[in-house]
Amino acid sequence: MTLEQLYALIGHDMKAVDAVIRDRLHSDVVLVRQVAEYIIGSGGKRMRPALVLLAAGALGYQGVRHQEMAAVVEFIHTATLLHDDVVDESALRRGQDTANAMFGNAASVLVGDFLYSRAFQMMVSVDNMRVMHVLSNATNVIAEGEVLQLMNCHDADVDEARYMQVIHYKTAKLFEAAAQLGAILGQASQEVESALASYGMHLGTAFQLIDDVLDYSGQEADTGKHIGDDLAEGKPTLPLIYVMQHGTAEQAACVRKAIEEGGREDFPAVLEAIRSSGALDHARERAVQEAELARASIQCLGDSNYKKALLQLTLFAVERNH
Numbered sequence: 001m002t003l004e005q006l007y008a009l010i011g012h013d014m015k016a017v018d019a020v021i022r023d024r025l026h027s028d029v030v031l032v033r034q035v036a037e038y039i040i041g042s043g044g045k046r047m048r049p050a051l052v053l054l055a056a057g058a059l060g061y062q063g064v065r066h067q068e069m070a071a072v073v074e075f076i077h078t079a080t081l082l083h084d085d086v087v088d089e090s091a092l093r094r095g096q097d098t099a100n101a102m103f104g105n106a107a108s109v110l111v112g113d114f115l116y117s118r119a120f121q122m123m124v125s126v127d128n129m130r131v132m133h134v135l136s137n138a139t140n141v142i143a144e145g146e147v148l149q150l151m152n153c154h155d156a157d158v159d160e161a162r163y164m165q166v167i168h169y170k171t172a173k174l175f176e177a178a179a180q181l182g183a184i185l186g187q188a189s190q191e192v193e194s195a196l197a198s199y200g201m202h203l204g205t206a207f208q209l210i211d212d213v214l215d216y217s218g219q220e221a222d223t224g225k226h227i228g229d230d231l232a233e234g235k236p237t238l239p240l241i242y243v244m245q246h247g248t249a250e251q252a253a254c255v256r257k258a259i260e261e262g263g264r265e266d267f268p269a270v271l272e273a274i275r276s277s278g279a280l281d282h283a284r285e286r287a288v289q290e291a292e293l294a295r296a297s298i299q300c301l302g303d304s305n306y307k308k309a310l311l312q313l314t315l316f317a318v319e320r321n322h
Contacts, residue, residue: 055182145169
């Protein structure tokens with residue numbers, strides 16, 4: 001199933017979210033508009049805003065505040081991308097030049113700050129302390145995750161537990177917040193709100209684990225970024241950690257050297273080690289486990305097309321090639 005099919009149920013709302021995004025991107029500063037519109041307009045799966053809409057729909061929400069909150073979530077996500085690409089010195093995202101490659105690091109960082117602050121302006125306008133609490137907490141945890149990842153770079157002793165902590169903080173937290181926002185707007189019980197938050201966290205974890213797999217198995221035309229970027233940046237992701245723990249001594253030494261030194265020189269040897277050791281299968285299996293936990297989390301929801309879409313989203317997360 002494609003994302004387009006999954007999003008058919010919320011097509012009207014997604015168009016409304018796009019309209020909110022374009023309206024709230026306005027700034028009298030020309031460069032702010034240029035950079036923000038460039039990154040927002042460059043595509044992306046829009047999974048986080050879709051989560052807000054689907055969760056709210058599953059609870060029968062009838063207003064329009066979920067559209068505003070979906071745009072807030074997308075602004076926060078986009079701000080993290082702008083900052084991420086500067087930190088990682090990335091040149092390609094979603095099949096085109098990154099904003100920092102186009103406009104420079106300084107502009108990317110500052111426009112990322114603009115998007116964060118605009119998101120908080122929009123949060124305040126909703127005048128709901130639960131919404132403020134969830135989003136401000138998520139934004140803080142994501143920042144901690146970015147720092148944790150930075151600390152892990154070029155550290156070949158990072159184990160699976162430390163790496164999973166980075167995923168939970170850096171990626172899964174915004175998925176969790178998005179699903180939880182839909183529950184809050186739908187005035188769900190605490191039990192249902194917690195269930196949707198758990199769903200989002202497990203979905204986001206599965207999504208990131210598949211990203212890790214695609215960095216060593218995908219095609220650049222599909223993934224929209226340079227294959228091997230994680231290795232070049234010295235990031236010890238799950239496939240690499242698995243090789244060091246379960247591969248041969250020679251394979252482990254090769255991966256350790258690549259993580260500690262970074263670069264792309266060892267990529268062919270590392271790729272062979274990853275593929276022959278079963279590391280990709282292990283990472284995929286972990287993603288499937290997380291997707292199953294996500295599905296189990298929302299069994300308490302009443303039957304609806306929105307619930308079906310949430311369940312199908314877990315399948316897309318692990319079966320995608322981009």
